Each structure stands twice: as C-alpha cells, then as structure tokens.
Amino acid sequence: MIDSSKLPGRKSKEWTTKSIKAYVMLMMLFLRASPSYALAHAFATKKTSSAQQSQLIARLYQGEKQPELQGTDLEEVLADFARVRKTYEEFGDIYTVDFEEWWDTRALKIYGFEGLRPKVRKIAFLTEGNQVSDDDKKALRKYLHVTRPAEATPPALLLSVPLGISKDELLDQVSKLIDAEKVPVKRKAHMAKRPFTAKRLRSEPLFLGLKLLWAKAKFPKMPLWKLGALLNVSPRNHLGKDPLDVKRTSDNLELRNHLAILTHRMLKKAQTIAENAARGDYPSNNKCRLPKFEPKHVSNRINKSKRIIRSAAAADVSDELSL
Numbered sequence: 001m002i003d004s005s006k007l008p009g010r011k012s013k014e015w016t017t018k019s020i021k022a023y024v025m026l027m028m029l030f031l032r033a034s035p036s037y038a039l040a041h042a043f044a045t046k047k048t049s050s051a052q053q054s055q056l057i058a059r060l061y062q063g064e065k066q067p068e069l070q071g072t073d074l075e076e077v078l079a080d081f082a083r084v085r086k087t088y089e090e091f092g093d094i095y096t097v098d099f100e101e102w103w104d105t106r107a108l109k110i111y112g113f114e115g116l117r118p119k120v121r122k123i124a125f126l127t128e129g130n131q132v133s134d135d136d137k138k139a140l141r142k143y144l145h146v147t148r149p150a151e152a153t154p155p156a157l158l159l160s161v162p163l164g165i166s167k168d169e170l171l172d173q174v175s176k177l178i179d180a181e182k183v184p185v186k187r188k189a190h191m192a193k194r195p196f197t198a199k200r201l202r203s204e205p206l207f208l209g210l211k212l213l214w215a216k217a218k219f220p221k222m223p224l225w226k227l228g229a230l231l232n233v234s235p236r237n238h239l240g241k242d243p244l245d246v247k248r249t250s251d252n253l254e255l256r257n258h259l260a261i262l263t264h265r266m267l268k269k270a271q272t273i274a275e276n277a278a279r280g281d282y283p284s285n286n287k288c289r290l291p292k293f294e295p296k297h298v299s300n301r302i303n304k305s306k307r308i309i310r311s312a313a314a315a316d317v318s319d320e321l322s323l
Contacts, residue, residue: 021103023196024111026206027282028094028102030274032301033213035060035291036081037278040088041095057081060291080289083279090194090280095301109149110194118151155183197276197284206283208233209270213293214302216267220295225256228263 031037039060043053058069061077069077092106123143124136148156157177161170211231219227228234269285271293276284 020111021107023201023203023206023283024103024107025099026203026210027277028099028107029210030206030213030270030277030282031091031094033210033217033271033293033298034274034278035293035297036084036275037088037094038297038301039291040081040084040278041093043085044088045093054078061289063292077289080279087278087280104146108146118154118156121147155181157181194280197281201283205269206273209266209273212263212267213270213274213298216293217295217299217302224260224263224267227267228259233266234259234262 039056042048042056048056054074057078058074062069090106090110092102094102121143124139126132126136148154159174159177161174208231212227212233215222215227215231222230268290271290272285272288273283275288275290276282276286279288
C-alpha cells in the first residue's frame, strides 16, 4: 500500500509505476475540480454549436465585474482553451469511469513507462500432453495488451521453451535466437510519453491543495482563515486546540488575517494546478488564466469522484483527502 502522507519522489528507491500511478491519481482528482476540463467534457458529450461553445468559454473566464470578452482577449481565451480540448482528447472521460479502468485504458500508455525496465516474464506453463487452455490464452493476451505496453512495447521474442532439456542447451539456443535479431542494448530507461512537469515531486502540497479545493467547495461561505485552520495550512499560525471556535480578539486578529492571506494564496495555487493539469501540464503552478470555480459545480464533481474511486491505490489517496 502507498503511504498517502508522503508519496515517493523520483530519486526514491520506491519510485516505480505504482508511485507514478498515485501521482496520476492526484492529477485525475485535480482535473475533476477543473471547470475548464468539465466544459471540454460537456462539449464532447453534448451537441453544441461553435458559436455556443465560444460563448460558454468566454463566460467561464469572464469575471463578475468585467465586461464581456471581445477582440484579442476573446481570441486568447479561445486559443488557450484549445489546449484543454487537446488534453481531453488524450485523457477522455474522467468522471464516469473507475480510476483503475481509466489507468488501464488511457493513463498507463501515457505515464506508465517512466523508469520501468522490461524483464523476462513467464506467460504460462503448458503441461505435457494437454492443449492450450483459456487461462493460457488469457495470460498471453494480458502480456500483449497490458504488460508489454506498460514496458513501452520493447522489442521482444515470443519463445517456446520446452522443458526436460538441459539448461545449458536451452540457454545456448535462446542466446543464438537473441543474437540473430541484432537488437542493440538500450542504456537508458524509456521516458513517459507525457512526463511530469515538475522536476521535484512533492506530494504533501498536492494533497493539501486538493483538500483545500474540496473544503472550499463543501463550505463555500466559510471564512478563509477558518478553512486554513481546519486544514492546518500553516502550523506556525495555529489558533489553539479548537481553532474553529476561537473568538475574535485584538490578540488573534492579525493572526487570523495572516492565515486568511496564506489560505487564499494556497487556494489559488491549487486552482492553478488544476487548470494547468487541464492543459496537460502537471504538476505545475505556472501562471495561467483561471476560470470561475463555482463551489456547487466543483462539489458535485468531487462527490461523484468519491463514489467511483475503488482501487487499492485510490483508497490511500481518498483516505488522505477525507474531510
């Protein structure tokens, strides 16, 4: 099981496809909070004219007190949203599928290769005098369609290795077959099709950012300082044993204001990570245009997320994110 409090980084000895899978699961949850990805999903699943799509995109990025987007501003927004469409074409529906299904059918081909070394594998053992069973055929299909793609589809030999012959003779025959293919030895591990953007991966800020997005959606009217206290955004700015019931005083006013500022910054950072993920950059807090995060809609998508995450790896992540 994955330690949900701190996922392994690239330099860790535990950095494997399992670790990559956990970070991708966090990305999936950020995507589910992203309003722009949700709009791309709506366009892909409902008939909408080009004019209507442009209006909906503009409305999503238009501030409450801002005039209607026009001219260059509108062109920039539409061009930027094209990146979201491209990501959706690659990732597809992340709302109505279980993570394990989405990982096997989509994400594994994109993220599952980084650092994964191909190795010799036993596919099946055929007993003497018996025909190939359905389980044997299933094992072969699993290798061809799941295991081998997870290793970046390396060149491979499908061999029949009869047992009951001396090992030296078998190894000599196998060695000659390998030499005959003249495949050079690769010194570097295959990189992921879409590697993670950040050079240094730290799971704690990602978990905290997701918690903050979820809490803001669940308690939209809660003051920012209370959200920060609820999630312990800043251990240095602690308000006591029961921070949510602390009465406002001249002594803690500055502390609460400071906590509100920190929480606001972290919330914007989490929203930025979600929107960058929708544009294919994850994890990244590089500046990007943020849409409106309507608490009701975000909450609905999050609640749906909680219902359909069932995998063992997901259990670690969802437990860590429970409020």
